Amino acid sequence: MANDSSRLRISAVNDVVRIDFVDRDILDEATIRQIGQDIQRKLEPMSAPKVLMCFTVVEHLSSAALGTLITVNSLVKKKGGTLRLAEIRPEILEVFYITKLNKHFSIDESAEAALKALA
Amino acid sequence: MSARIEGHAILRGPRAEIDACQSAVEQAMTEHGYGREALFAVRLALEEALVNAIRHGNRHVPDGQVDFRWSVDADEARFDVQDQGEGFDPDAVPDPTEDDNLEIPSGRGIMLMKAYMSEVEYRGPGNHLAMVYRKSKDA
Numbered sequence: 235m236a237n238d239s240s241r242l243r244i245s246a247v248n249d250v251v252r253i254d255f256v257d258r259d260i261l262d263e264a265t266i267r268q269i270g271q272d273i274q275r276k277l278e279p280m281s282a283p284k285v286l287m288c289f290t291v292v293e294h295l296s297s298a299a300l301g302t303l304i305t306v307n308s309l310v311k312k313k314g315g316t317l318r319l320a321e322i323r324p325e326i327l328e329v330f331y332i333t334k335l336n337k338h339f340s341i342d343e344s345a346e347a348a349l350k351a352l353a
Numbered sequence: 354m355s356a357r358i359e360g361h362a363i364l365r366g367p368r369a370e371i372d373a374c375q376s377a378v379e380q381a382m383t384e385h386g387y388g389r390e391a392l393f394a395v396r397l398a399l400e401e402a403l404v405n406a407i408r409h410g411n412r413h414v415p416d417g418q419v420d421f422r423w424s425v426d427a428d429e430a431r432f433d434v435q436d437q438g439e440g441f442d443p444d445a446v447p448d449p450t451e452d453d454n455l456e457i458p459s460g461r462g463i464m465l466m467k468a469y470m471s472e473v474e475y476r477g478p479g480n481h482l483a484m485v486y487r488k489s490k491d492a
Contacts, residue, residue, distance in 0.1 A: 261400055262368050263408070294393070296400050297465055301458030308456060325393050332468045333461050334450040 260295040270302040283315035290321040320348040357426040364419040381425040394469035401462035410436030440478030
């Protein structure tokens with residue numbers, strides 16, 4: 235069952251929390267803050283969460299958005315869970331490589347591949 | 354299109370001001386035939402530059418303003434972003450790609466600007482950022 239917030243579409247795929255971004259641009263600080271709070275609120279009561287974040291529609295993101303992803307990853311790791319990122323456009327993927335955050339995150343080409351890895 | 358297109362804006366903070374600047378620059382670059390990679394690079398770098406100036410540069414400046422000047426011609430796009438803060442030493446910002454720093458949520462804006470622009474220079478005490486994107490980079 236989907237649980238929609240204003241900027242995210244959060245759904246359950248078996249035991250995986252799937253988070254899809256709704257907006258093409260993840261730039262606005264207030265929006266990024268809201269995204270971080272929505273995700274933290276969702277994950278807070280969970281133990282060892284399996285989380286998939288899909289960037290299918292995302293065309294631009296800022297360093298502030300990267301910061302929020304790092305914070306979410308830290309929260310998931312702290313809870314003994316796993317976070318995987320998927321469906322990242324090549325331009326955005328390059329940002330992860332430039333910042334070397336590809337070493338920090340588990341990144342899959344497709345949601346299907348990520349779900350398989352999380353199974 | 355061969356004439357240089359120029360713009361100037363004073364930003365006080367609202368998101369709509371940044372969006373308006375980004376749109377004006379994107380339109381000028383499109384008119385001058387810059388490609389998708391160039392538009393992506395400049396948008397990302399400008400986002401970091403303007404947000405840094407507003408959020409960090411003017412942090413201790415009540416009612417601070419950011420002066421943003423830009424020009425685009427067939428060969429290059431130039432940007433000057435100046436805040437009213439006391440500046441900073443960009444060389445003192447920790448390298449976010451070091452293994453020990455990878456989990457730190459902030460501090461990637463400057464490196465992204467340097468990665469995507471042809472030239473990035475902090476002038477004065479560090480409150481004036483000058484950036485250039487050359488179309489030759491847009492392969």
